[in-house]
Amino acid sequence: INSIKIHNYPSLPLYSNQDHVSAYLLCLEVEYMDATRENYFLPIGLLKDKQQIINFSQIQPKAIICKVILEGTEVALIDALYDGNFRKDLFQAVQKGVQVSNEKGTIRCETGNVLKEDNIAYESIRSNVLNAEQSNTSIIYNDQYFLKIYRKLEYGLNPDLEVVRFLSEQTSFENAPQYGGSLLFLAEGKRPIIIGLIQNKIINRGDAWETILEDLSDYYQRVKEAIPTKNNEKISKERLYFMDAPARIRAIIGRDTYKRVTLLARRTAEMHIALASSQSAAGFAPVVFSPTDRTALYEAQSNLVKDQLRALQHHINILPKEIAAEAARVIEAEERILSILHEIATQPIDSTQTRVHGDYHLGQVLDSGSDFYIIDFEGEPMREIEARRYKTSPFKDVAGMIRSFHYAAYGELYLHTEKYNKLELSELEAWAAQWFHYISRFFLTAYFDRVEGQAFVPKDRDQLSLLLRTFILEKAIYEVGYEMNARPDWLKIPLRGVLYELRTA
Numbered sequence: 329i330n331s332i333k334i335h336n337y338p339s340l341p342l343y344s345n346q347d348h349v350s351a352y353l354l355c356l357e358v359e360y361m362d363a364t365r366e367n368y369f370l371p372i373g374l375l376k377d378k379q380q381i382i383n384f385s386q387i388q389p390k391a392i393i394c395k396v397i398l399e400g401t402e403v404a405l406i407d408a409l410y411d412g413n414f415r416k417d418l419f420q421a422v423q424k425g426v427q428v429s430n431e432k433g434t435i436r437c438e439t440g441n442v443l444k445e446d447n448i449a450y451e452s453i454r455s456n457v458l459n460a461e462q463s464n465t466s467i468i469y470n471d472q473y474f475l476k477i478y479r480k481l482e483y484g485l486n487p488d489l490e491v492v493r494f495l496s497e498q499t500s501f502e503n504a505p506q507y508g509g510s511l512l513f514l515a516e517g518k519r520p521i522i523i524g525l526i527q528n529k530i531i532n533r534g535d536a537w538e539t540i541l542e543d544l545s546d547y548y549q550r551v552k553e554a555i556p557t558k559n560n561e562k563i564s565k566e567r568l569y570f571m572d573a574p575a576r577i578r579a580i581i582g583r584d585t586y587k588r589v590t591l592l593a594r595r596t597a598e599m600h601i602a603l604a605s606s607q608s609a610a611g612f613a614p615v616v617f618s619p620t621d622r623t624a625l626y627e628a629q630s631n632l633v634k635d636q637l638r639a640l641q642h643h644i645n646i647l648p649k650e651i652a653a654e655a656a657r658v659i660e661a662e663e664r665i666l667s668i669l670h671e672i673a674t675q676p677i678d679s680t681q682t683r684v685h686g687d688y689h690l691g692q693v694l695d696s697g698s699d700f701y702i703i704d705f706e707g708e709p710m711r712e713i714e715a716r717r718y719k720t721s722p723f724k725d726v727a728g729m730i731r732s733f734h735y736a737a738y739g740e741l742y743l744h745t746e747k748y749n750k751l752e753l754s755e756l757e758a759w760a761a762q763w764f765h766y767i768s769r770f771f772l773t774a775y776f777d778r779v780e781g782q783a784f785v786p787k788d789r790d791q792l793s794l795l796l797r798t799f800i801l802e803k804a805i806y807e808v809g810y811e812m813n814a815r816p817d818w819l820k821i822p823l824r825g826v827l828y829e830l831r832t833a
Contacts, residue, residue, distance in 0.1 A: 329358055329359070329360060329361075330359045330360055330361050330363075331358075331359045332356055332357070332358050332359075333356070333357045333359075334354055334355070334356060334357075335355055335356075335357050335432075336353075336354070336355040336430075336432045336433070336513075337352045337353065337354050337355070337430075338352070338353050338428045338429070338430045338432070338433075338434075338435050338513075339351065339352050339353070339428065340352075340353060340371075340414075340417055340418070340421060340426075340428060340435075341417070341426075341428075350373065350408070350413065350414050350417040351371045351372060351373040351408035351411075351414050351417075352371065352372050352373075353369070353371050353428075353435060353523075354369070354370045354371065354372055355367055355368075355369060355481060355513070355521075356368045356369075356370055366480060367480070367481040367482070367521075368479055368480055368481060369477065369478065369479055369480075369481050369523055370407065370479075371407070371408040371409060371414065371418075372393065372405055372406065372407065372408055373405075373406050373408035373411050373414055374398070374403050374404070374405060374406070375403060375404040375406055375411075376398075376401065376403045378402075381395075381402075381403075381404045384404065384406065384410075385404075388406075388410045390407075390410075391406050391407045391409075391410035391411075392404050392405070392406055392407075393405045393406060393407060409457060409465055409467070409477060410457060412455060415453075415455040415457075415467055415469075416450060416453045416455065418467075418475070418511075418524075419448075419453050419455070419469055419473075419475070419526075420450050420453065421437045421511075422437045422438075422439060422443065422508070422509040422510070422511065422524075422526055423439060423443055423447065423448065423509070424437070424439075425437055425438065425439045432515060433513055433514050433515030433516065433518075434513070434514045434515075435511060435512070435513055435523070436511070436512050436513075436514055437509065437510070437511050438509050438510045438511075438512065439508075439509045440493065440496065440497065440506070440507035440508045440509045440510075440526070441496070441497055441506075441507070442496070442506040442507065442508050442528055443473075443508045443509050443526065448469075448470065452470070453469060453470065454469065454470050454471075455467050455468060455469045455470075456468055463479060463480060463709070464476050464477060464478055464479055465477040465479060468529060469526075471529065472528065472529055473508055473526055473527070473528060473529055474505070474526070474527050474528070474529045474530075475524055475525070475526045476488070476524060476525045476526075476527070477523065477524045478522055478523060478524065478525075481513075481521050481522075481523070482521065482522075482712075482713040483518055483519040483520070483521055483713070484519045484520070484713040484714050484717075485519070485520060485522065485611075485713075485717065486522040486525070486706065486713060487683075487686065487705055487706060487707050487713075487716050487717050488522075488525060488704065488705045488706040489507075489510050489522050489525045490611065490705075490717070491603070491683060491685075491705035492504060492505055492506075492507050492525065492527060492705055493507040493510075494603075494606075494609060494612055494683075495507075495599075495602055495603070498606060498609055499602040499603075499605055499606075500602070501598060501599060501602035503595045503598065503599070503699065503700060503701050503702055504599065504701060504702050504703065504705075505527030505528055505530060505701070505703060506527060506528040507526075507527065508526035508527055508528060509525075509526045510522065510523075510524060510525050510526065511523040511524040530694050530696065530701045530703070531696060532694040532695055532696050532697075532701070533695055533696070533697050534694075534695055535690065535691050535692075535693060535694055535695060536592060536690040536691070536693035536694070536695050536700060537689075537690035537691045537732070537736065538695070539588065539695045540585075540588075540690055540733070540736045541736060541739065541740050541743070543582070543584070543585040543588070544736060544737065544740035544763065545740055545744070545747075546582065547580060547581060547582070547585070547759075547763055548740065548741070548747075548748075548756050548759065550579070550580045550582075551580055551756065551759050552752065552756075554576075554579075554580065561574045561576065561577055561762075562762070562765050562766075564769070565769075566789070567773045567776070567777070568766070568769040568770060568772075568773050569770070569773060570583065570586045570770065573766055577762070577766060581763065581766060581767070585767070586770055589767055589770050589771050589774070590770060590771070590773075590774035591699070591700060591774075592693065592700050592729075592771065593770075593771045593772070593773075593774035593775040593778070594774055594775070594778050595693075595699075595700045595701075595702065596688075596702075596725065596726070596729060596775055597774075597775050597778035597779045598778065599685065599702055599725075600682065600684070600722040600725070600779060600782070600784065601778075601779065601782060603682050603683045603684065603722070604680070604682040604722075604782065604783065604784055611683070611717065612682075612683055614680040614681065614682045614719070614783060614784065615680060615681050615719055616680055616681070617677050617679050617680060617681050617721065619673075621681065622672050622673050622677060623673045625672055625673070625720075625798075626669055626670055626672050626673035629669045629672075629798070629802050629805075630666055630669060630670070632802065632805055632806060632809075633662065633665055633666060633669065633805050634662075635809070636805050636806070636808050636809040636812075637658065637659050637662050637805075637808075639809060639812060640655050640658065640659055640808060640809075640812060641659055643655075643812055643816075644656065644659070647816065647819065648816075648817075650820070651816070651819050651820050651823070654820060654823040654824065654827065655819070655823055657823075657827060658808070658823055658826050658827065661826075661827075661830055664830060665801065665805070665826070665830070668797065668798075668801060668829075668830075668833050669798060669801060669802070671794055671798070672794065672795075672798045675790075675791065675794055676791070677786060677791050677794070677795060678786050678787065678788065678791060679721065679783065679784050679785060679786045679791070679795070680783040680784045681719040681720050681721055681784070682719055682720075682721075682722060682784055683717070683719055684719075684720055684721075684722050684724055684725050685702065685705055685707075685725045685728075686705070686706075686707030686708055686716055686724070686725070687704070687706065687707050687708050687709070687728070688702075688724075688725035688726075688728040688729055688732075689728050689729060689731070689732035689735075690729070690732040690733075690735075690736060691732075692704045721784060721795055721799065722779075722784050723795045723796050723798075723799045724799045724803075726772070726775060726796065726799070727796065727799035727800040727802070727803045728803055729771065730768050730771070730772070730800055731800060731803045731804060731807065731822075731825060733764055733767050733768050733771065734764050734768075734821065734824075734825050734828075735821055737760040737761070737763050737764040737767075738757065738760050738820075738821045738824075739818075739821070740760075741753055741756055741757065741760060742817070742818065761824075761828075772796075776792075797829060797832075797833060800825075800829055801826065801829045801833075804822045804825035804826045804829060805822075805826060807821070807822035807825065808822045808823060808826065810822075
């Protein structure tokens, strides 16, 4: 960091005493040594009582920014989100639809239908900050509402707010959070900045990633106990149902896993149908997947392939031997990969583009125990906020989930190596491929059964296959770049994903 500047600081009234300020809502401009800049949100408050400062230092030491002398007395400057009274004031402001203005602009609180119908008294508001380490700060109110505060601020309408509000208030889709309200900063001549989003809290037992890993743990245990002699019973059909699989495969995968995967597929399909349901809602009306769009998609994908494989070539000498061998095969296949992707620009595609989730995988789905709820509609965090609002084929989300199943199949083995010896790991990797083969087809069958006849699904089966293959291959290439930098030990998963798509193309 080179410098930090405070370039806006509207205040929020204290509802327990209207003559005082609860906190100043700072917008910080952070400049880095390479001259790039980012904006961050930091609400600040003051602790003046000495005992209160001591108690706060013990309970929330990270929340104290510094101690200062104010009018001859030492006070503590704090991140106000860790102050229970400020959190009450924040919730009350959204409930009341408060607007706070200064010369720089206006903080506007918007109240969603779900909060309008549930007017909680100020004295009854209880809250706590979740401890999860992430780029946003999350607050739970009365074990009923979930407030997500966006720390990194960007000009433009955040798709998380936009999609949740649309699904909640303009469609009948029930398997996503309900829109409770939001906090926006509005300045004349500029796009809005989203500060916070309130949704109802979804009671859950974890995310779908954890659930599927539990299923996989049982699957591998059954493989070990049954000691099957064959693991190459791969049946491929346009639509593959549970009873189409060999009896041995059905026994090892289990009907419960099949039911979960197909339920998730139906909820995914219903989300896409809802997102495509309006011809008039601003930002949501479907558009034709034009030749120009397809050409632009290929250009972006070809640039991704060239960049990631160039970086992979640069890293190949420092990779473990077995991973380097698979990396070399992917690098050698560059022309074939580009040729497959180029088909999207040259073949007709009779379908529409819609708003989509944009960053869809098992970790973005909550498991209530009896149903699945889809969350976090922000899109890919590395993309510009406006780019995350672009319409595209819903098959992009489908591809994300297919790739997530592939990750889970191998991830259960790599995350829990203590369960398996080396020989078992080698043998079970083959069974990971078997599980992925059937689970991905069960998911796709249930998904396409539900979206049959939708405008975003080509009637021509070759066009449908082309779309799906294109987005799955793109996602796998993207993952190669991610794992190369973040988790080199996991690089084998997307490499195998690319090679698998090349075999099936």
